[in-house]
Amino acid sequence: MFKNFVFGLALISIIACGSKPRVSLDEENLGLKPSAQHEVIASEVANLLENHSYKKVPMTDSLSAIVFDNLLKSMDQGRNYLLQSDVDQFQKYKNTVSQDFRKGDLSAPFFMFNVYSDRYLQCMEYALTQVDVKHDFTVNENYVAYREKLPYFKTDKELKDQWRKRVKYDLLNLRLTTTDKDSVDMEKHKETLRKRYKNLISQAKKTNSNDAFQLIMTALTDAVDPHTTYYNPSFAQAFNEGMSNTFEGIGARLQMENEMVTIKEVIAGGPAFKDKSLNVDDRIIAVAQGDGEFDDIIGWRLDAAVAKIKGPKGTVVRLKIIPAGQELTAQPKIVSLNREKIVVEEESALKEIKMIKGEDGKTYKIGLIKLPKFYIDFAALRARDPNYKSTTRDVRLILDTLKQEKVDAVVLDLRQNGGGSLQEAIELTGLFIDKGPVVQVRDTRNRVQVDSDEEPGVAWDGPFGVMINRFSASASEIFAGAIQDYGRGIVLGSQSYGKGTVQSAIEMSRFISATNKLLLKAKGEDKDPDTPNGAPEYGQINITMGKFYRVTGSSTQHKGVSPDVSFPTQYTAEKFGESSEPSALPWDQIKPTNYKRVADLTAVTQKLNAVHETRMKKSPEYKYLLEDIEEFKKLDNVEEISLNQVELQKERDRVRAKNRARINKGLELRGLPLWKEGQPQPKVDFDFVLDESLNVMADFIRLGK
Known part of the structure; x- marks a missing residue:
């Protein structure tokens, strides 16, 4: 799976800013x-990246410039903390930082990180002074929360004005989003804000050198390859626990974005998945245990926020959510979830039977299999457990059931499937084709291995379709590409992610020489005191060691798999997927x-597209989908928020009315009761893409004959 979806590594925005009289910040x-x-x-x-990874990237001036930019972005992506003079001061490191890594010299990136930390604390301290300042909510002025496309501040005065507006906005937003009688109690809102900023200061002061090192190393590895990363011991342990797929909580992958805990994946089978109240890119702004008081978590460290959200199975957690795509001024919704033990390796393929009326008036029975990942219980397999759980075994049983129910076609839904076991991708393909090659893998020495399905026969030989989208990656692309190349079925949806690389997870202790280990031990630094029990003592590197190719010889890297019948999507190749990663390997064959x-x-396929396009021209739901895509595109603009209470309330009411109208339009199209005030x-x-894909499958059954 791609890195951010697996672990949400992007290190939290926990440091950065400048507002008090500046001291000299040389070395x-x-x-x-x-x-x-x-x-x-x-x-x-650095040695591994230069000499042993698939790309073998030298530590040069050009790579240094990318590492430098990555580091700046990871520290202050919203450009709310650093001054232009700070960035100018850093420029002397821009062409040498990667060469310094090779020598083990981290003085430059640590210096940058420390300046950033100092600026952040200054900002928070200044913000505290502004809480009790009298703010006029009748004047017309705007606040820009996220300034990535704007220049860095040139002066302390400009930065102070930004943070004055930030405090004013926070107070105003608390007033407008509080629904009880306390909405006019400004003293209560001030106290909430004081606690928030004091917490930010407290969390920032807890930042340690391992936090800095993790962020710095990620800036390096991301410059080389988006799927290669170094994990310090704590992060390595958390990553490996995540890959073991057992934990107790709500069942969501979280990542810090612009100081807000953001949902990046809803795990199939977990409480959030079952409740259907949370979606990717929803932001969690507060957490409460059971019926207790909410804790405002805006600006918290990710690990601290996760500790609040996770908890023993059977307990209740309540979350305040700003839904994806809505402005920060929107009224938050409250979601209550019962925590459960999430056993992700037991995520199973799920089946449904769909009855679809075709263009010919006949009703077709279609078996739908939803597959969230390519899973296998390796431990049970190694123990020779005859009942070990795997994707292929589960799907084979489902296909047997579907044949007994006499379905006319089968559709495998791989949307949002980020991959998993390569072995399972190969074996699952074997359920739909007879013996033959499935995928090719080229290693660092340019040796090509062909992996094949060796088992004769098929489990399903009828009409077959595979659904993919921009977040179908890796093993999903291997499977969909093989089905397409063999002409075994049709692929529906939108272009897949384009992750065609293979990673190996290796403990760094394998590469630390005995001499260096002795030297570290002599200095008392052979084991960091912050290393959790059981964690790899020197951390772990997940490094790209190979590349996937389809049986046609075409790589899945960068291009992904293009569907036979396409649907429009808001997730464009320019901004999402492998092609949006500057350091991604190119496509080749x-x-x-x-x-x-x-x-x-x-x-x-040509006939299917013609019928599909004709149907879309008459479909109000298709028009609804296109409107949603256009709304999504507008979110990319720089958002200016009014700090005039009347105007902000109007905007908030407009957003709420617009949201209700959009939902009601969808409800009306489906003949469901409308959402009333x-x-x-x-x-x-609403899943129009699924509905229409099933219509296309009905066409396939009819036209394929």
Whole structure:
């Protein structure tokens, strides 16, 4: 799976700003220092990237510039803290920082991090002074919360004015989003804000050198390859626990974005998935235990926020949510979830039977299989447990059931499926094709291995479709590409992610020489005191060691898999997926394998697209989808928020009315009761792409004959 979806690594915005009279910030010690262990690890990681990774990228001036930009962005992506003079001061490191990694010299990135930390604390301290200042909510002025597309501040005065507006906005937003009688109690809102800023200061002061080192190393590895990353011992343990897929909580992957805890994945089978109240890019702004008081978590460290959200199974957590796509001024919704033990390796393929009326008036029975990931219980397999759980075994059983229920076609839904076991992708393909090659893998020495399905026969030989979208990646792309190349079925949806690389997870202790280990031990730095029990003592690197290719010889890297029948999507290739990653490997191709196509579906695919396009021209739901995509695109603009209470209230009311109108339009199209004022927001699950894909499958059954 791609890195951010697996772990949400982007290190939290916990430091940065400048507002008090500036001291001289040359090479003086501002705080955190790299340990001797950090220096050894940095040198070894640079060596691995240069000499042993798939790309073998040298530590050059050009790479240094990318690392430098990555580091700036990871520290202050919203440009709310650093001054232009700080950035100018950093420029002397821009062309040398990667070469310094090779030597184990981390003084430059740690200096940048410390300046950033100092600025952040200054900002928070200044914000505290502005809480009790009298703010006029009748004047017309605007606040820009996220300034990535704007220049850095040139002066302390400009920065102070930004933070004056930030405090004013926070107070105004608290007043407008409080629904009880306390909405006019400004003293209560001030106290809430004081606690928030004091918490930010407290969390920032807890930042340690391992936090800095993790962020710095991520800036390096991301410059080389978006799927190669170094994890310090604590992060390595958390990553490995995540990959073991057992924890107790709400069942969501979280990431810090612009100081807000953001949902990046809803895990199938967990409480959030079952409740259907949370979606990707929803922001969690407050947490309460059971019926207790809400804790405002805006600006918290990610690990601290996660500790509040996770908890023993059977307990209740309440979350205040700003839904994805809505402005920060929107009224938050409250979601109550019962925590459960999430056993992700037991995520199973799920089946449904869908009855679809075709263009010919006949009703077709279609078996739908939803597959959230390619899973396998490796531990049970190694123990020779005859009942070990795997994707292929589960899908085979489902196909047997669907055949007994006499379905006319089968659709496998791989949307949002970020991948998983390569072995399962190969074996699952074997359920739909006879013996033959499935995928090719080229390693760091340019050796190509062909992985094939060796089992004769198929589990389903009828009409077959595969659904993908921009977040179908890795193993999903191998499977969908093989089905398409063999002509075994049709692929529906939107272009897939384009992750065609193979990573190996390796403990760094394998690369630290015995001499260096002895030297570190002599210095008392062979084991960091912050290393959790059971964590790899020198951390772990997940490094790209190979590349996938389809049986045609075409790489899935960068391009992904293009569907036979396409649907429009808001997730464009320019902003989402592998092609949006500057350091991603390019697309290329190698020799095709000796495979035999099942059928040539070119002619029938052309007919399917013609019928599909005709149906779309008459579909009000298709128009609804296009409108949603246009609304999504507008969110990319720089958002100016009015600090005039009347105007902000009007804007908030407009957003609420617009949201209600959009939901009601969808409800009306489906003949469902409308959402009326005063009623709780209905849980809606509109899936036009699925509905139309099933219509296309009905066409496929009819035209394929």
